[in-house]
Amino acid sequence: MAVLRIFSYLPNPRVWKATIAARLLGVGVEVVGDRPKALSGWLWxxxxxxxxxxxxxxxxxxxxxxxxxxxxxxxxxxxxxLAAHPFGTVPAAFDPEGATGVFESNSILRAVARAAGGLYGDGPYEAARIDSFLDAGLVFAREAQAYLLALAAREASRELSDRMREAYAFYLDGIDNAARLGGEGLAGPFSIADIAFVCDFAQFRREERMADRLADCGLEPIYRPGDHACAHAHFDRLRRLPAFDADLGGGYVLETPAEERKSA
Ligand SMILES: N[C@@H](CCC(=O)N[C@@H](CS)C(=O)NCC(=O)O)C(=O)O
Structure with a gap:
């Protein structure tokens, strides 16, 4: 039986946090939803x-x-x-009986890890360190959401771009420092901190698909492949693993040539 039911527009990198974790932990999650435009014609x-x-x-x-x-x-x-999800957002997760709502994609990810008993550190301090990465990621992701939505609408201002550039540098500097330590994962062992990073950063990389919108707004891209080499290497190594590629390989974010994907 699935450990969670998740309702969302699809595809959605925020949902991938949970589906990647479920794949790696050998549990099921039920995903219900539709294309972004169609979701306004659904009963939530x-x-x-x-x-x-x-x-x-x-x-x-x-x-x-x-x-x-x-x-x-x-x-x-x-x-x-709305009683289960007071902020009224998707992705919206529920326990299998529908009694408990879990919102915020990082918390939905935590719910999978807790239900399956893995990828969430060994003991309270390691779990809290993993939470630290998730919290830093949410700050970045919120800035990215405002920036990408404005860009998609061709309404991104210079002020918004500057603010995003600062948030990007702050977050990527930290991820780069953690990745440079050479551990299996950002928090030490591989964990849900790595899954959240890959999905939030994948979401941001949609900026590369918006070159025309950037030009319309008179803005330069924020993503620069040359900077933060350790962070990018960590992202590129993980996104090609089968459990990640199953979601990220669909072409929503980046094209990954088949020969580049790992077979094991
Ligand atoms: N930080 C949240 C973001 C969720 C969010 O903002 N969802 C928006 C769509 S992108 C939403 O559900 N909006 C509902 C509304 O407009 O009422 C997460 O990671 O889950």
Whole structure:
């Protein structure tokens, strides 16, 4: 049986955190969802489902104003969904019975690790060190979300770009320092800290697909392959492993030539 049910738009690198961990730990997660644009036509609930056309009206009792990341003005979230997910965001995870909501992709990742009993360090201090990487990653990911959404809408300002550049340098400097120590993982042993890093950084690398938008906004790309060599090497080594490639290899982020993928 799956240890979690996750509802989201798909593909979504934030969901990959959980699916990669589940693959590595040998447990199942159930993923329910649809293309980003289609998700505004779904009922957001533990038992999420596409709405009938007649249900997609502003007077539907579940209709709520969307907050971020969706072009649709309206999303349809049940009261039970909002009780389980007070911030109303996806990915939205639930325990198998639907009694407990788990939100924030890093916490959904933690839930998989805890349910399966692995990749979360040995004892409270190692687990807390792994949490430290997840927290630093969330700060980066939030900046990246605001930047990439504005870029996608061709509305990114110089101020936003400067702010992103600073957040990127701060985060990548730290990841580079940790990767340079030569451990199997950022926190020492390989852990969910590495999974979160790869997925958040993969999300950011979508910037490379937005060269036209950068030009429209009069901005230069922030990602530079020459800097942070240890961080990039860690990312490139992990993203080619089969458990990662199963999600990252789909072409959403980067094209990975088949011959570059590891077979074992
Ligand atoms: N930091 C969160 C980000 C989640 C998030 O912001 N989700 C947005 C879509 S990108 C959302 O669900 N928005 C719902 C709304 O607009 O009401 C995570 O990692 O899970």
């Amino acid at each position: 609930d533990f038992d999420a489902r596409p709405l009938e056309e007649a249900e997609k009206t502003p007077d539907n009792p579940h209709a709520r104003a969307s907050k971020r990341g969706f072009s649709a003005a309206m999303l349809y979230k049940t009261d039970a969904f």
